[in-house]
Amino acid sequence: MLLIRCPWCGDRAELEFRHCGEAHIVRPADPSAQSDAEWAEYLYLRENPRGWHRERWRHIHGCGRFFNALRHTGTDRFAATYRAEDPRPEIPE
């Protein structure tokens, strides 16, 4: 079980969290202006890297806040967790 750092609460056990998919996907401001292809991409197309991945988590059994994380999908190492308004942390070497 991973230890995950909630930006508000600090280190907590993985079972307090819920993974919420890829981060930094913004809902289009005017969905009706989107073509079918653009909308399908927003709905369904996601990165699936083996490596560093920016993703969303929610401290669902804690403070309830959503936040972002930079996690390596191969090693499960977290380089950083950060709030939506924080600058995006760099991908480690």
Place this chain on the structure above:
Amino acid sequence: MSGRLPAGGRIDRTRPLRFTFDGRGYTGYAGDTLASALLANGVHLVGRSFKYHRPRGILSAGSEEPNALVEIDRGGGRREPNVRATMVPLVDGLVARSQNRWPSLRLDLASLAGLAAPLLPAGFYYKTFLGPGREAWHRRWEPLIRRMAGLGRAPDAPDPDRYANRYAHAEVLVIGAGPAGLDAAIAAAEQGGRVILCDEQAEMGGSLLADPAQWDRLAAMLATLRANPRVTLLPRTTAFHHGLQNFVSLAQVLDRPDGLRERLWQVRARRVVLATGAIERTIPFAGNDRPGVMLADAARTYAARYGVLPGRRVVASVAHDSGYDAAFTLQDAGETVAAILDLRADPARAAAAEARGITVLRGHGIVGTRGGLHVTGVRAAPLMEGGRPDPVRARDIACDLVLMAGGWTPTLHLLSQARGRLRWDEAADAFLPGDLPEGITCVGSCAGTEAGLPIRAIAAGAAPGAFIDHQNDVTAKDIALALREGFTSIEHVKRYTTNGMATDQGKTSNMLGLAVAAATLGRALPEVGLTTFRPPYTPVTFGTLAGRARGLDFEPIRRAPLHGWAEAQGAVFEPVGQWMRARYFPRAGEDMHAAVARECRAVRAAVGMLDASTLGKIEVTGPDAAEFLERTYVNAVHSLKPGRSRYALLLREDGFVFDDGIIARLAPDRFHVTTTTGGAARVLHMLEDYRQTEFPELRVWLTSTTEHWGVIALQGPRARDLLAPHVEGLDLSREAFPHMACGAARICGIPGLVFRASFTGELGFEVNVPAGHAPMVWERLWQDGQRLGVVAYGTEAMHVLRAEKGYVIVGQETDGTVTPDDLGYGWAIGKAKRDFVGKRSLARPDMQRTDRLQLVGLKPRDGRVPDEGAQLVVGEGPSQGHVTSAYDVAVLGLLRAGRSRMGETILATSLDGAPIPLEVVPPVFLDPKGERLHG
């Protein structure tokens, strides 16, 4: 034969213990394991093998044991199969039985299968399942194999024991209490941090336990550790899983007299020191599985630690110098060493052996063993070119114990689980720790041992019939066959032959199997690869993993505020999510059908009361509450006036129905939103997601009030007559409080909310009072309702009543592929809205098709009601949809282009009989004009 030495060992000879094996009584001592006690009593034959029912003895003295699996019966339903006799501390009155034999261990008829071994070659199952033999499988093989194969018997009663779990943190967790682990623990303790030292054995010390010269040192080290209050010593505790970030799971055997059996420890450690030692390798000669053939170091352990001689006359097959230590220990204990057969041409320690009067045959191996249920001799022979012993030049040597000293494999299962890299080290002739993850150290022999004859050379001399995997009965020939049939990846060879896939996880077989494959393919060992190590390191009981989370404690049970009342009325409950809900209230002599029919009649004719407290409830407040709901739900919310509510639909962004309920506007900036019973948590999660991440600029707050409110639904033409006398501060008249009105009021004196809402098609109210007051309010209404013929109804009647009215249940009529229009609920969508969650998706071409599955009513033509889930078909064509709800009074279904097919007759498939003809009708069977609803 064998037996107890007159002195020596770490056993307590003042404490004799009686035990039975297969019904026969024996005696051992405190400090014995079941295995050492059996050997002390001359019992070598302890089991039959998995596939061929070959007689098997005790191979090892530790957790790697593949053969000596027994059933331990501690009485009262405490029957545990497949226990390794080498890991069971002897206790007084222990009852053990052998497994997998019939009619008895000594005479096992199924061992005749051993003569027919060619019938069960590698890949037998694959070939039989896939080939033309598929038919024969059912007729012939399955019944035969079910009788023959397998291990122990599963227990047939619930486990009466208790299991605990505990979380712990430590600066350093040391796994393995051999010399390296003890040193590491002492050093770590001196740093001042919390130290946990665990070891799978009952007694700590590892290899020191088999070396009397080290016992004083061991006692001193343990005393040092015990004196330190920050050190936790956990014997009989196996680290079976090493996760990321040094999160390690330990299984501790307690066997406490109060019934506390085992404890699961989940330890997070800053640093983990792996001191897990090494496991001795076997040697692949024919008959290397006969009782009396043993790992050399195990024999040394039995003699030195337990004071047991596992034989009187020993022959050692040796490929590593450690075999000499074992032979010398046995000789010192009084055993005759008939010969040491060293596979190597020029062993360094041969001279020392010869100085002890031991015959050393250099460059010799074993052609085969003699004996039936116990070894009586070996056929020793010089090795030929390539490494196999030459049968032509073989000669017999009599013995009753054969040692195998094939060298050592470092135990790195845990490192591999923690995603550490193993690298092949040619000089050490082993896979050693490569890249270590952060916070892991390997010490002692798991970090490398001195090499003997390379395992590839040992494997090259393997006899075809030699056992590689003793537990799964895999021979060198099986591995060769798999390679011949084209399996070259070691992962495939493993699966095809099942080598290393038994409950011992291949501790004694993986490396040798790999080496046999490498030798056969003519490739280097690391090129063939290494199979993946997976947890658990040794078998863990389900009880330990489950801990207290079983039976009623498996998961929380949520009880609604009126649960107690329903229980007192004799309600039958059903689980809905984690809730227990009253399903129906049978009267004497009524079955479910009769009770539900009566409850439905009463609701339609008079009034019924339902505990609707399980409905999810979310209070949405703030200046932007309306805007937030406008953006998320399909409904027009801005236009909703305070004191009014709407049927609400929530879609996912892909346009499919996610949940439904009611949005009630209590004040301009305050809404009461209900969700389905099962959907409460996921709806709140989804709304929070949009609130926090998509619309953070909106000033709105979401609060779950599900358990705050107790909800009493009053449904039926007399509902107003029942409720009105108990309500103050709200005019419930038809004109002042129409369908979908809502407002605050005092109900039986309690401040609460009243909603005019119906899930039955009848005049209906939903009364919300703080949950603690709900039983009192219910009781008052119930008593008063007797004058009107009130019934309490449960979820089953609720389902029937709503289906009759054509109201859908999300999750029953919908399955994640259903749009509002598919349900005929397009009217709920706010037409003027620019956007809401899912709106754009509803405009996709596929959502606009007229041949989508649409909700229809289905009227049985011949009186038979179809099953829910039955497929709707026409002739022999493909499925046209399915039945979603089916009751005597109403059948609903999703039918392709259903709304354009009114009057058509279709068929519902039936599991027991002819298809059922159904007429396609509108999905509303009751009061289509809504006169009752608005009554």
